[in-house]
Amino acid sequence: MTNLLEIEKLHTGYDGVAVVRDLDLTVNAGEVVALLGPNGAGKTTTLTTISGMGDIISGSVTIMGRPVPRLRHAHRVARWGVTHVPENRGILFQLTVRENLEMAKTKGKVDIDRAVEYFPALGSLMHRRGGLLSGGEQQMLALGRAIVAEPKLLMVDEMSLGLAPVIYEELMPVVRRIADETNAGVLLVEQHVDLALEVADRGYVLSHGDLAMHGTASELLADRHLLDASYLGVESLDD
Numbered sequence: 001m002t003n004l005l006e007i008e009k010l011h012t013g014y015d016g017v018a019v020v021r022d023l024d025l026t027v028n029a030g031e032v033v034a035l036l037g038p039n040g041a042g043k044t045t046t047l048t049t050i051s052g053m054g055d056i057i058s059g060s061v062t063i064m065g066r067p068v069p070r071l072r073h074a075h076r077v078a079r080w081g082v083t084h085v086p087e088n089r090g091i092l093f094q095l096t097v098r099e100n101l102e103m104a105k106t107k108g109k110v111d112i113d114r115a116v117e118y119f120p121a122l123g124s125l126m127h128r129r130g131g132l133l134s135g136g137e138q139q140m141l142a143l144g145r146a147i148v149a150e151p152k153l154l155m156v157d158e159m160s161l162g163l164a165p166v167i168y169e170e171l172m173p174v175v176r177r178i179a180d181e182t183n184a185g186v187l188l189v190e191q192h193v194d195l196a197l198e199v200a201d202r203g204y205v206l207s208h209g210d211l212a213m214h215g216t217a218s219e220l221l222a223d224r225h226l227l228d229a230s231y232l233g234v235e236s237l238d239d
């Protein structure tokens with residue numbers, strides 16, 4: 001298995017104050033890894049740091065053997081084949097679906113058919129402006145942009161945010177499919193723990209910036225009381 005992403009003893013945060021502490025995390029090619037935890041745990045901070053948009057205080061983030069620079073070099077990291085679908089989805093509202101897809105790649109020609117293959121509904125929306133799409137359609141476009149970018153490492157932040165269950169339950173397996181079909185490694189931040197662990201191979205749980213648990217998806221699900229406890233920020237509910 002190829003180690004795509006390797007995080008060692010990472011302290012990252014804002015203005016020199018760590019909000020994520022001593023994090024060790026890996027993502028391999030073809031693997032879906034869930035990054036879980038309650039609000040404010042440091043999930044988004046971890047993703048933005050991997051993308052080169054954060055301030056690394058200490059420790060290291062290595063992507064395919066290359067160290068992520070300590071200070072904000074997102075454009076460089078993107079060229080390594082890292083695609084980040086942010087919480088706000090990152091689509092351009094003034095541009096059409098087609099234009100949004102065409103802009104998704106840093107170099108080379110975009111294969112728009114590939115996005116339609118994953119999301120047939122996008123096919124008839126090509127000329128619609130991003131801002132006029134429904135929330136579910138916007139998220140399909142955001143993932144479609146990620147697919148045509150052909151990432152080696154894909155990170156998706158809170159895909160299900162603001163969407164109806166019937167919609168995100170359909171979107172979640174697409175992430176699995178991307179990993180299986182393209183051998184990309186996927187790091188998935190998600191509030192819906194069960195749904196995320198259904199598609200993930202492994203998971204990490206952050207609590208107040210500390211790594212509370214990690215393991216295979218089935219291990220985490222089997223340790224359900226511990227998993228729930230880390231959401232409450234306590235070690236265990238037993239004592």
Ligand SMILES: Nc1ncnc2c1ncn2[C@@H]1O[C@H](COP(=O)(O)OP(=O)(O)OP(=O)(O)O)[C@@H](O)[C@H]1O
Pocket residue numbers: 014019037038039040041042043044045046
């Ligand atoms: N730009 C910022 N400047 C200073 N502190 C920040 C900034 N962004 C986030 N934080 C703080 O860092 C901590 C972790 O926030 P982060 O957004 O990474 O959490 P999260 O796990 O993504 O939460 P959520 O589930 O709400 O999205 C929080 O205490 C938050 O207040």
Ligand SMILES: [Mg+2]
Pocket residue numbers: 043044045087157
């Ligand atoms: Mg967040």
